[in-house]
Amino acid sequence: MRKRLMLLIIVSCCIVLWIFQSDICTRLLPVKAGEISGLKEEEAIRLPRHLPRGVILMIGDGMGFEHIKATRLSLKNAKLEMEKLPVSGSLTTYSYGGAVTDSAAAATALATGVKTSNGYLGMSPKGILLENVSEVASRTGRRVGLVTTVTVTHATPAAFAVHVNARKDEASIATAMILKRLDLIWGGGYGFFVPEYVSDSLRKDNTDVIKLAKNNGYKLLRKRSEMAQSDSLPSLGLFSRGALNGGKHEPDLAEMTVKAADLLAKDKRGFFLMVEGGKIDWAAHVHDLPGVIREIASFDKAISEAVRFAEARGDVMVLVVADHETGGLDLLDKNGVISADWTTFGHTDRDVPLYGYGPGAKMFAGKHDNTYIGRMLIQYFTTVEKYTKILLSA
């Protein structure tokens, strides 16, 4: 009898040990607030005990509250998927030394947690290179992916990869981006990756970045069908010469989001995925309200797919933000007829929306500055390193 009892105790101990060593426990990464460096005390206290394994950060470029409202009105006042998420809040967006930010400074704040000057990507106003969330996630063993509807070298995705003070130099950004060894880069901008002598080129030199990418192990995808069948990382998907424009061989943002998340999440160590709806801003710059509504609806569909993916897994956080508001849009009700009143062709200093879903999302609720996103995401991926540091190379 005593022998049986001993055997039972030994077997029980083995089961407990197995559970602690296995995947079940690594799903939940405990963080003790007292051990955290680089965060303000009140922020450290707000960190959840358990962090998500994967983070999908979705950025609506130029998406303000009124743009969302206009889209909702176009859907007979049905709430958008992002508006249905359990966590909501807003972000201030001003850049270093200015009330109104550009996409580069705003994306740098979101990616690094530090304010910088307009035009700067991953670099402080004094030229100090700022470590971004992709680098921290990568350094701590996670898979990293960037997905956009515009060129992959555009300001928003670029801020999650490179360190330059000239956001318009997309050719140089293409080269630098490939050397960052990200696991997945999908969007438009093939022209910035091929040498000048190729007819589709948007470069002014003979650098063959496609060749460089292949030498670094990347598999190149050019079509939606190739993307659907892809099953390996690292992956470079360039589905258009410039920004995506709805061509029949192009994937849409929702398709790219789900497939990218699926590929990245295969690695049990976790992942960080940034997804940009890049053309909301472009439509707002030219006061094209139907275009804004179309782009937000497409972005919202991608959010819906991301949340479905997160729901099915239970260990993924989806965070939706904007980098700034574009156009100064106001919706006016004139005798029951809604009309759009745009106040600028540029960006404004208005606060932008924030929505969240999944483990850890609660701490983003409420009003914050845009740097809070970068600081907290970096904190998600590391508990010991400071959230900014001078890198040895760009």
Ligand SMILES: [Zn+2]
């Ligand atoms: Zn922008």
